[in-house]
Amino acid sequence: MSSPTADVSVRIAWSDDAGAIAALQLRTWQEQYAGLVPAEALPSDVAAATAAWQESLRKPQDARNRVLVALERNRVVGFTITGPATDPDCDPVADGELQELTVDPGERGKGHGSRLLQAAIDTLLADRFGRAVTWTVATDDALRVFLSEAGWAPDGAHRTLDLDGSGTTLVKQVRLHTAFS
Template sequence: MDFTIRPATVDDAEAMALMQVQSWKESYGHLLPPEFFEKQEAALPDRIERYRAFIAAGHTRMLAHDPDGHLVGLGAAGPGQDEDGPCERELYMLYTLEHVHGRGVGQALVDALIGDGPAYLWVLDDNPRAEAFYRRNGFVPDGKRQLCDPSWYSLPEHRMVRPSVGL
């Protein structure tokens, strides 16, 4: 699949918010009730404004577009936010639409966001496709677990860490 990777601009905020919620429906529909997604759709105007503010403040988000210019993936990384973080870089988010799974979009975003250096991330339990993808990229669970906030129905998640590619 042909696609392009580039940093987001404030003009991308609406497409980013819409794509993220669609990705959640596709990836987490088996984990969350319909009410969760209804709330997310109702909150789209707020999410769009938050994205605009983040991007305007210099918080990079990377985007993947298909040949027709449709947004099919987005991701973000930066300084680790955990007090006991195992390394300095955290992959905050990585979302791709289901119809591009297995086509290299997620990999291209990971490469653009964290390269081959040390990083960590949080992944929801009962998300085998994502966990397998991260394992292929050298991430392994480090035993740290937590519950998402109540707006995410306190779903359990676990941390995965990668010292660096090839180690």
């Protein structure tokens, strides 16, 4: 007798997923940026975020921009965004970017992040990228360890984002990379 398995999967996001992605993103940002960014500086309007996601999913700026969702019993529990790398020292034809990898905090440790990351890499390979980069918050040790264990490594690049344009809400990031061979 076998034990039941969870109903989990990863697929390309549909525009109908926009509301779930927006709610997950805004909720996760509250935790991810706690202590780094004042809570009131983070977006909180789920309706506006949903509209932006719907537009993005319906009309991506580049055919290689992809959003993948992790599902558990048809409920969105995570998402990732891939596309061409936009950094000036990257080649947008050869270099892809893992723009975001988000898993609902209450759903972590269940394999969703690993499934999303593998699907993102498969997608980047299908889009013929030979290398990928991603930016992580400098203090997000858990994400950096997760990516390092999957073969990503720092490449020496770093940046500071000025989130409110005033110089008071700064977020330091480091860039990781991986090569596909």
